[in-house]
Amino acid sequence: MSSALKSIRQVSEAFFQYTHVDDMIRHTLRAALEVIGADAGSVLLADAKSKQLIFHHVIGEVAERLQGTGIPWDRGIAGAVFSSGNPEVISTVAQDARHFQLTDISTGFHSHDMIVVPLKRHGGTPIGVIEVINKSTGPVNREDLDMLVVISAIAAAAIEQSKAFEALRMKDVQLQQAQKMEAIGRLAGGVAHDFNNLLTVIRCYSGFIADAVAQNEPVRTQIEEVLKAADRASSLTAQLLAFSRKQVLECRLVKLDDIISKSGSLLRRLIGEDIQVITHLQTDLAWVKSDPTQLDQVLINLAVNARDAMPQGGTLTIETAVTELDDAFVRNHPEITPGKYARLSVTDTGCGMDQETLAKLFEPFFTTKEPGKGTGLGLSIVHGVVKQSGGHILVSSEPGLGTTFTIYLPCAEPETEAVMSAHAMPPTACGSETVLLVEDEGSVRTLECGILQARGYHVLTAEHGKEAVRICQEHAGPIHLLVTDLIMPHMNGRELARQILLMRPTMKVLFVSGYPDETLTRTGVARNRDPFIQKPFASEALLGTVRAVLDKQRES
Secondary structure, three states: OOHHHHHHHHHHHHHOOOOOHHHHHHHHHHHHHHHHOEEEEEEEEEEOOOOEEEEEEEEOOOHHHHOOOEEEOOOHHHHHHHHHOOOEEEOOHHHOOOOOOOHHHHHHOOOOOEEEEEEOOOOOOOOEEEEEEEEOOOOOOHHHHHHHHHHHHHHHHHHHHHHHHHHHHHHHHHHHHHHHHHHHHHHHHHHHHHHHHHHHHHHHHHHHHHHHOOOOOHHHHHHHHHHHHHHHHHHHHHHHHHOOOOOOOOOEEEOHHHHHHHHHHHHHHHHOOOEEEEEEOOOOOOEEEEOHHHHHHHHHHHHHHHHHHOOOOEEEEEEEEEEEEOHHHHHHOOOOOOEEEEEEEEEEOOOOOOHHHHHOOOOOOOOOOOOOOOOOOHHHHHHHHHHHOOOEEEEEEOOOOOEEEEEEEEEEOOOOOOOOOOOOOOOOOOOOOEEEEEOOOHHHHHHHHHHHHHOOOEEEEEOOHHHHHHHHHHOOOOOOEEEEEOOOOOOOHHHHHHHHHHHOOOOEEEEEEOOOHHHHHHHOOOOOOOOEEEOOOOHHHHHHHHHHHHHOOOOO
16 A cells, blocks of 8 residues: 555544544644645635634644634635635745735745645535645645645545534534423423412402401401412412413513613612613614513513622623614524514623533523522523513623623514503403303312302303313303313313304303413414413402403404
């Protein structure tokens, strides 16, 4: 076997020792230099985003100067070889009319000859170039050039394969993370359902007792504290669902600038006087559709995270702007669709994060804080709220250089959608209609029945869908309204409504659930289309919603 073939075989075998692209590149350059007896050179890889050839590895006198820098991929000698895909031998770099400023000159200044070979597999397109200079034994020969071309082809194939393996590994990591989030989300959804049933009972009965007790009675204060605790527990349930992206969002059209302006004084109290807060708000005319309470939570969590990264003080900068994300941006962020977005950036001057931390940043229960000083839910909640609002969140950070969280929320048109008002609840009124109440949780069924009967309604109760169908078949009089839990054994509320409406087409329907929005979607119920009330609710909310549904004329 000739020495050239032996060298090529050794190079090929060595590539199988490496799985990381950087290791591949270092080995490629060392092999190229050893095979033809050169002592300096560089490997440049193409960067599609900047359209540059980046010096990924350099050996020789100019290594420190060139490492990590880039040149336009259509300029200079390297750019010419990359564009044409053909190798070249340049005898005097300084006299070549194509040299790019001082880069090409400094690269091959002392060379007898400089060889530039496209880094590409056979029949493929270049992914970069290899430069070899300073051949100590004189001019290169044709065999040297041919060997470099072979090494280039082997290296390009190995690098591309390594990148493909890395992409597959990242997809596997993302899949595992998605499965983990899905499992936690299912658990959170089930817990929230049971918890919301309990809170419905606690809130309503506590409200009844409070209404029956005079304002000046000492026990009244104690009952009001129970009601406050129930409200806080309801908020806790929402946060539990937030990191799994399953929380119930009360979405309406809002302006980011208004949310930030209203939260300003609270943020300053939260983060302390040793941190300066700077705001640059430029989205005054832009609307987004989201839950304002949850957006408050996003801003607070990001501010607290920034505060913890600046224990000695620093600067927190909050900026908003309206931006158009084009196809070029989307190519680098395929999860984002092009369009008009309101951008929220939160930047701190803190300790920053390394790549390992960034990779786990939004995982639930992941925290860099000491035991007992962090739950690891804050950024997971942020991620969940942003995703459920149809938005995207990006993070840039380096150790010692601070962190920037950038959130993109799709802009909405206020003319096409009326702003929802939390105070649009119709006034509570008594009624005499017949209501079929279907609820599998006994304590909640008893509660709802009592609330409706106390206001004059005639109530028929059923524990599940099959019983409700039987009641509809046997009841001789009219039934004006079906109030049904959405998720029940044997038959869900949507299927129950479909069957009953075949028998009683004029009946109105009101859906009730303690599950998150995702469950509603799976059953075919939509908040913006179907009458719906979310557990936990107060008695007045139930009565007001029932009256509104009964009074609404059926759409043709």
